[in-house]
Amino acid sequence: MTELVETTSGNGLVEITSEVELRELLGAPMPRAVTKERVRLHEVDREWLANSPFCLVATSGADGSCDVSPKGDPAGFTLVLDDTTIAVPERPGNRRADGYLNILANPHVGLVYFIPGRGETLRINGRARLVSDAPFFDQMVVKGHRPVLALVVEIEQIFFHCAKAFLRSALWKPETWHPDVLPSHAQLVKRVQEIPETLEELERYYGPQYATRLYQG
Numbered sequence: 756m757t758e759l760v761e762t763t764s765g766n767g768l769v770e771i772t773s774e775v776e777l778r779e780l781l782g783a784p785m786p787r788a789v790t791k792e793r794v795r796l797h798e799v800d801r802e803w804l805a806n807s808p809f810c811l812v813a814t815s816g817a818d819g820s821c822d823v824s825p826k827g828d829p830a831g832f833t834l835v836l837d838d839t840t841i842a843v844p845e846r847p848g849n850r851r852a853d854g855y856l857n858i859l860a861n862p863h864v865g866l867v868y869f870i871p872g873r874g875e876t877l878r879i880n881g882r883a884r885l886v887s888d889a890p891f892f893d894q895m896v897v898k899g900h901r902p903v904l905a906l907v908v909e910i911e912q913i914f915f916h917c918a919k920a921f922l923r924s925a926l927w928k929p930e931t932w933h934p935d936v937l938p939s940h941a942q943l944v945k946r947v948q949e950i951p952e953t954l955e956e957l958e959r960y961y962g963p964q965y966a967t968r969l970y971q972g
Contacts, residue, residue: 791914795838800913803877804841805831806870812843812906813865814857814883822853833868834894839910841879842886844895844902846970855906858883864908867916872927874918881911900970 809827834842868877886905895902925931941957
């Protein structure tokens, strides 16, 4: 067995620095985990996308810096263009565009699709490009609003991920939910940012009317 070496003396951390060390700890993947990868959408993948209202999009910049951005809309918001291509609409947001700036430098993306209550997720990896308009935008209209842009992904790898993380975390069990364990979003913003708005102004901004502005620029 290869000996793991502490890379920083005195701190107690034992760092893994090679694939050999990693495999000695984790073992080899089960054959079923290896053979589940596909390169084209199966009918069941299409069904999953048609019922998914939420995904996470992971990107990496030219310098290796990473970003993960949530995307959500009514179920089926991701449009299947063909067996190897999907499109994800962009709605008005905070305009940071961290992930999109990454894609301009490095087109590789990873997406994870959720269905509330289900432990499995659908993972899609591929190459992305940004599109400012296309005929299929008409199919992405929500509440009268066309997408700001669309993320078009050419699929290179697709597979289902098992439910273990969701089972361990009990994520979908309402009895484990404690949303009030932390202060309101307005209070969090006020605590971590130097901003001119008062707490009262922030509470109004993030109050019930916040949901009425979801598709407004």
